[in-house]
Amino acid sequence: MEPWREALSFPAFRSRLPRGAAYGYGGESPRALRRREFARLGGMTYLDHAGATLFPQSLLKTFTEDLSSNIYGNPHSQSISSKLTYDTIEHVRYRLLQHFNTTVEDYTAIFTSGCTSALRLVAEAFPWVPESPEEPGSRFCYLTDSHTSVVGMRGITAAMNVLSVPVKPAEMVPRTREAGAEERNCQTPLLFCYPAQSNFSGTKYPLAWIEEIKSGKLRPIDVPGKWFVLLDAASFVGTSPLDLSTHPADFVPVSFYKMFGFPTGLGALLVKNEIASHLRKTYFGGGTAAAYLAGTDFYSPRRSIAERFEDGTVSFLDIIAVKHGFDALERLTGGMENIKQHTFALAHYTYTVLSTLKYANGAPVVRIYSDTDFSSADFQGPIINFNVLDENGEIVGYSQVDRLAGLYNIHVRTGCFCNTGACQQHLGISNEDIKKNLQAGHVCGDDIDVVDGRPTGSVRISFGYMSTFEDAQTFLKFIIATRLCGCNTLICPSQAETVSPAAASTKENGYTCDTKTVDELPPQRIITDSQANTSSPPGVTSVCPQLAEGHSERNTTDISGNSTEVPQSGRVPVTVTNIYLYPIKSCAAFEVAQWPVGNQGLLYDRSWMVVNQNGVCITQKQEPRLCLVHPVIDLGKNVMTIEAEGMDLISVSLEEDGERPTSICQSKVCSHRVQTYSCGERLAAWFSEFLGRQCYLIRQCSDFQRNAKQTHEKGETPAVAASLSLVNEAQYLLINQTSVLQLSDQITARLGESLPLQKLIHRFRANIVISTNEPFEEDQWDEVAISSLRFKVMGPCHRCLVICIDQQTGQRNKEFLQSLASTKNRKTNFGIYLMNHPERPLSILSTLSVGSQVLAVEKNIAHSLSPEEQQSG
Incomplete structure (x- = not known):
């Protein structure tokens, strides 16, 4: 048996479980739990639980049954139905605090619209002391490995003249000197925020920091004052227990959809009662006031801290759903400690196998971004962050990996995950790089994954309580199938053997991985151009669909309207071969x-x-x-x-x-x-x-x-804004038959059978089809002329899994997108977008016809020549 196949087996997974880790929850198997509670997943492999976990069917069932059998009125009214709502909300508050092993005597639970809203509340209500010439004021400190929502608090503190101080994880060192009496007596409030678990890498930061910072043993920065600690628990509490009786942070924001999957748009801020009474309230919405006057500045807040900060009517039905979320979590898993061990077992296994995968030349398949070696669930959460590499060590862009994962119905997350600090730290991105990337057009959430050969983000997978061994196995098979089941052999260091991909053929979990060695692959299509020299004017590319023997001289017109002669030894001008509309x-x-x-x-x-x-x-x-x-x-x-x-x-x-x-x-x-x-x-x-x-x-x-x-x-x-129909990006999509033919070779090698050219063309759903001497010449075009029509090239078409669908049958085959990525140096671009030229208005009776001649201006030449030079030839 091949080493990688043995490594992916369930016995190998069980044998590699670290001490203390456990798979499953005792009685029912994870697979059976998945079938019963998450049947809607079907064949999907969902690996973005750090983004949003999934709700079990029984949660939805008990919640809807609750709503179907009870009448819940506005909790601010006094009717029987309103009293029922109020009492139920209070019960959920108790249940929430109980989950974190604390009580109403020590903490107050304030419901918010989410974790971000909870963080904003702290920024606005914390008793900041502004900086002044007489004495230093408060400080807002945050770990650089923090979510955007934490870093964004500095916008509010800056408006209050409070200094913000970013602190790197390596700078968190124990205090080396005793605090003086003056320093100990200083009561200026200082706030330090850090995540219990990095949402980027899954690193768990010590909960012991809470007491060490508050007692003075550990200082983020050396300034006098009284420290308070905000523990961002949003990423942590979905898969780990948090005991606030042992680690009493002053502020703990949480988000429920990351714990239960439902309800969304609801979170809570747990506030230690010692600080709660010092929080400042400026705005008051419905339900927060004990009394106020409309005609003069008089306002008295409610005594309850929670009601004082819950502006307006809370989302009471969603709060009721939280109760059913806690019930389901306990019923299905037996508690958070079980979830912690189960999810870590999957992450540990996946990390172990993933980190050993190498190309035949010994180069690693992935680069993992982690601060731990995944040996303990106390220091590492069920998150794996990585970038895929090619055999030369170059980054394969995360958007390409995401598209390929989609072919296998694997759902991951890509980018920087709203955590620029960790992204910069692990990927080596400087502040200047961030600004340059922005100038280059890259913004958070887009598909610009590599700039100047360097990654702008990465790929993240994360496990949830309902994740199974099969999820991890399917993901690892996907990496092997797309990276190591091609023209490479796989080296498994732990086995010290080389596996020939020719033998690595498997059909499991709904997909086939058939491979060939380099010698077994057919030779690449070689398109020669013995008649490469042309007399076309500079900046004008006139390309031909085929080299016709005995071709006679003919007159053509270039894109500027000038007549130019193509001699017998030149290229035959390209023409439109097909026109499609949808x-x-x-x-x-x-x-x-x-x-x-x-x-x-x-x-x-x-x-x-x-x-x-x-x-x-x-x-x-x-x-x-x-x-x-x-x-x-x-x-x-x-x-x-x-x-x-x-x-x-x-x-x-x-x-x-x-x-x-x-x-x-x-x-x-x-x-x-x-x-x-x-x-x-x-x-x-x-x-x-x-x-x-x-x-x-x-x-x-x-x-x-x-x-x-x-x-x-x-x-x-x-010059003029172009109008679009219901298209995605541009008015026209143009593809090249010659480019399709080269891709056809790759597909034939993978499938072992050839496909008719027209069937392949249909998959790309183009409007205009042409044919040139060389494949992918169109990628270099800047402007295109077709007969009397003029078009501006808007860029490449970034392909998705639609090209994997046979347009005659509706059947999917993932080989097409994989072949495209292989053909185009890991990119999935194919075809170019065109728009009506803004400076060349259409005539009233403009038409596009098959057989029309196509001329193009290339990017590099067009930009180096003036219009006069282009016209003069």
Whole structure:
């Protein structure tokens, strides 16, 4: 048996459990628990529990039964139903404090809209002493490995003239001298914030710091005053017990969706009663006042600290759900200590295997960012943060890893995880780098994963109480399948053997990993260009779909409108080979020989889309069968017919006013607002029957203009804002047949069978198809001319798993995206986006036709030559 296969076995997992760790919760197996309580996961491998864990079905059931059998009124009223709500909320407060092993005598539980809201409350209410010439004021200190919501508190403290001091973990050292009497007597309040567990790396910081800081044994900074400690427990308490009787932090913010998965948008701030009475309250909302006057400045707060700070009516039904969350957690797992050991066992195993995977040349497959060796659950939480490397040690961007993980239905999180401090520390990103990346267009949450060869973020997986061994195994198989089951061999250091990928073929958990050695792979397609020299003018690329023997001289026109001769030894100008439009977003293509072009692109392209009952767009990612819906437009009859196998033909008029109701719907496409209207119940019933779920067909309003992004990849601003239909990014998508052919070689090598070119082309859902001498020439283009039409290149199309869907059958095959990443040096870009040129307005009767000649200006040449130089040749 191959070493890596043995390492992935369940016996190997059990044998590697660290001391004290345990898998499961005693009676029912984790797999059985998963089937019973989380059947909705299906074949999904969910590994983002640090972002949001999942709720069990029984929690939802008991909660809805509670709501179905009780009447809960506004807790600020005095009716019987309101009293029931008030008493239930108070019960949940007791239950919450009990969970953290404390009582109302020591702590107050204040419900907030989330952990971030709790942190803001502390920043606004803490008894800060402003800095003054007479004496130093308060200090707001925070560990640099803190969530954005902690660091963001400095915005409030700065407005109060309170100094903020970031403290690195390495700077947390014991005090070396005794405090003087004056220093001991100073009561200026100082606040130190740190996470119980890093949401970036899973490092658990010592809870003993709480008492050591408050007693003076440990000082974040050496200033006189009285220290208070805020323990950010949001990441920690989802998988670890917190005993506040032993570690009495002054402030403890928590978020319930990270503990139970439901309810969301609800958190709490646990405040030690010793400091609670000193908190300052400026704003008072409904329910927080014991008495106030509207005509003069008089306000008396309620005596209860919780009610004093819970502005307005609390989210009382969500608070009631918290009670059922605690019940479910205890019932299913037996308590937080069991969860701690179970999740750590999975993390320890995954880390151990992942850290030993190497390429044939001995290079590691991943770089793990951790401050521990995953040997103890007391120092490490169930979070693994890493970047994938290639065999040369270069970073594989996290967005590429995320896309490939999606092919295996594995859900991870990528980026910097709202923790820039830890990201900088582990990835070696300087302050200047952050600013340069911002100038380069990178912002938090985008897909710009590598800038100047250096990562801007990483990949994070995290386990929850319902995670199973199969989750860890599936993830590790994914890493092996995508990194080591190709032209590489796998070295397992613990076994000191080399495994030939030719033997590493397995089919488990719903996917196949078939591999070949380098010698077994077919030779790469070699496209020679013996006639590379052309007489095209500088800056103009004229490319041909095929080299025709005996090609005669012909006249062509360059992008500037000048006539240029292509001699017999030159390239034949490229022409448009196919034109497609997609009237209904994510449905089948409609191929045409020529078609009108308007201000939004091809006429009627993505003018309609299918949405669910909440008005959210449904695409092939959720419903692959959409590709089996075929819309056909008849411009003469002014009608679109829609057909699908097993369904009656249905039609819709192209005239908007004919079926347009008075009500307008607001929807979103790629986070951009669009204005639409429903096409009626008849179309809704047709699509609902075909897809087997409630959905509707909607159309974009013709009088609504959705503008494209104002900048393209070089940061230039178009003179005129371009309007979009329901497309994702741009008005047109262009692909190159020659590029598809090269990708076809990779796919053939993986699948062991060739696929018709047209079937491959259909997967990329392009509007314009061309063919050039060399693959991926289009990636270097800046502007394109097709007949009399002029287009600006807006950048590459970043591919998702839709290209893995066979557009004739709706079946998925992950090899396509993996092959693309392999072909394009770990990138999943394919095709280029085009927009109508802002400086070249369309004529009224503009059309795009198959056979039209294509000319292009290349990026590097176009930017180095003036317009006069380009015209002069």
